[in-house]
Amino acid sequence: MMMKWKRWALATGVLAVSAMAQAAPPSAAMLSNACAGCHGTNGGSAGPSMPSLASQSKEAIVEAMKKFKSGERPSSVMGRLAKGYSDADFAAMGEFFSKQKLHATTQVVDAAKVKKGASLQESNCGRCHLEDGREGKDDSPVMASQWLPYLQIQMEQYLSGKRKMPEKMKEKVDPLSKDDIDALLHFYASVK
Amino acid sequence: MTLDRRSFLKLVGAGAGAAGAAGLPMIGRAAELMPKGAKRVVVVGGGYGGTIAAKYIRMMDKSIEVVLIERNDHFVSCPFSNLYIGGIIKDLTPLTIKFDKLATNHGVKIVQAEVTGIDPAGKVVTTDKGTVSYDRLVLSPGIDFRLGEIKGYDAAAMEIMPHAWKAGPQTVLLRKQLEAMKDGGTMVMTVPLSPYRCPPGPYERASMVAHYLKKSKPKSKLVVLDANPDITSKGGLFKKGWKDNYEGIIDYRPAKKVTEVEPGKMTVLIEGLEDVKGDVINVIPPQRAGQIAVAAGLVGDDKNWCPVNPTTFESTKQANIHVIGDACVAGAMPKSGYSANSEAKICATNIVALMNGKETTEMSGINTCYSYITDKEAVSVAAVYKVAEGKIIAVPNSGGVSPADFSAAKMEAIYAESWLKNILTEMST
Secondary structure, three states: OHHHHHHHHHHHOOOHHHHHHHOEOOOHHHHHHOOHHHHOHHHOOOOOOOOOOOOOOHHHHHHHHHHHHHOOOOOOOHHHHHOOOOHHHHHHHHHHHHOOOOOOOOOOOOHHHHHHHHHHHHHHOOOOEHHHHOEEOOOOOOOOOOOHHHHHHHHHHHHOOOOOOOHHHHHHHOOOOHHHHHHHHHHHHHOO | OOOOHHHHHHHHHOHHHOOOOOOOOOOOOOOEOOOOOOOEEEEEOOOOOHHHHHHHHHHHOOOOEEEEEEOOOOEEOOOOHHHHHOOOOOOOHHHEEOOHHHHHHHOOEEEEOOEEEEEOOOOEEEEOOEEEEOOEEEEOOOEEEOHHHOEOOOHHHHHHOOOOOOOOHHHHHHHHHHHHOOOOOEEEEEEOOOOOOOOOHHHHHHHHHHHHHHHHOOOOEEEEEEOOOOOOOOHHHHHHHHHHHOOOOEEEEOOOOEEEEEHHHOEEEEOOOEEEEOOEEEEOOOEEEOHHHHHOOOOOOOOOOEEEOOOOOEEOOOOOEEEOHHHEEOOOOOOOHHHHHHHHHHHHHHHHHHHOOOOOEOOEEEEEEEEEOOOOOEEEEEEEEEEEOOEEEEOOOOOEEOOOOOOOHHHHHHHHHHHHHHHHHHHHO
16 A cells, blocks of 8 residues: 555655655666767767767776776866766666667778778787677777777877777787778778 | 547546647637647757657657657757857858657657646646647746846847847857958957856857957957856866967956946946947846746746756646756756756656656766867866755766866867767757
8 A cells, every 4th residue: 555655646746855865876877878968879979079888898888987087098078077976887887888789870981991901800909809899808899880080089099108008909009000000990980 | 630539538528628629619728739648748848958858758668658849840059059150160050950850769749839838737738839738747948038137138139239049040140240340340248147058158159259350350359248257167268268369359357247238329338337339249148947937937036947856857846847957956067958968868767757656766967068269179067966965966076177278179179079969969869
């Protein structure tokens, strides 16, 4: 009986004032929906300098947020925002975005570069950026369908030393030419 | 309109409360536009808040019918409209969205109509096209102006001294006036006391106007008459941006409250003490919640803004009516487009919970806001919000503004473009 009364009261708003006290802590969706203004609904970005978060692994999201929070990864607003969340919040967000399906983008890419990138990716990047970049090993990010300008900005930050490259990545990237890297980015941008 | 038997009977049975839709017109009552099924939310206002509330309720619960009522068939974004005034973007198309995909993708029912009244007890919205009943109502009406506080500033004066604080024809008018101004002319801009829509907006506008003057009319000046004692938002950044780029162009005068205008003389008066002439005058008047919220008795003791429950955004004045966006009092969250987006999702989440008899969820919100200083540099403010002791606060030790040395300003101009693209896409797809 109590339960029924409570449900009725909630449904009709009688408990509007006390509902506040009863509210559950922010859910994964509550935390993650707030990100969508900049990263797109369910983390599918339409903005060329903003990454899609949809289908990233939980580990990748948690690692990225921790590095934004500590300042290890350079950012404009992300570092300031990350400081507003706990590790448990990051895990909840990671859980939420990992469940969203890959956000396929259609973008202008150079066909010759895509072809070249396709031939380079398996041996150079494929151990961590799995399935043509549609998946990531451990905390490696999903690369497939990310916007080319976003990928170029990140690579520029890696190469200039502003963003620290993981050791394994550095071993692979160091021997590559600028054209090779450019081709790889075009390739990943083209994968759906 | 086709009616099944149940809704027909309901209409007839409801008697005087609902009339007309089935061919039973009743004198003095507008016809019901669409009979209500089991669960319906009506959303009023197709801007940064309303579109998102409508979409997210449908994303979370397809059993709730959502009707979005908006007077126009499109919406023009205020964010980025300053770039149009400054001539950096050439038309308003990238700032304009339509609502058709909210219907096709999410099943939101779009009604283009002007809301003329709300009956909180009967749970009915009256429009110029007929009435719409609701179980819960979301109002995202934006702002209206407190015109009584600036003597002489009426509808006719707005055509001479545009406010351009609701994007659309007013924005175009101000741009045209600025283009037509002679080199060596003076533009005057007035800023109302806080709170008003978009705290950094007036100062971004000043930056964009100054950018245009510097480039195209270098002998001209911009006088900013600010009722506030200092720049309301991102103060240090604007001051540095103006010093570095617009020295001698922007004449910023704090604590100058405009109380009267004389459109015939192109003059504004400051508390009866001083008058300032301009060749172009942009009056940003003091503001309050959209008229429809005021008329529905939703404003608080200040008579201007709507107090709400910080978890559900339900009005503390009227049950079953939720207010989001610029019109509401959301604690520490500023009156910004991104805040409205964030509030809409919090409100949607908890409306779905309440309508299903489930437990509500505490809010977690974000504001992210960019302001352009030049055509290639922007600065930002960002924050995360939560509820503490019944109030929305910024999470301590987080958030803040861009680095003071402008080291991120070029990148932030690029990020700002994607901000617009993503937030407008979210509102319209």
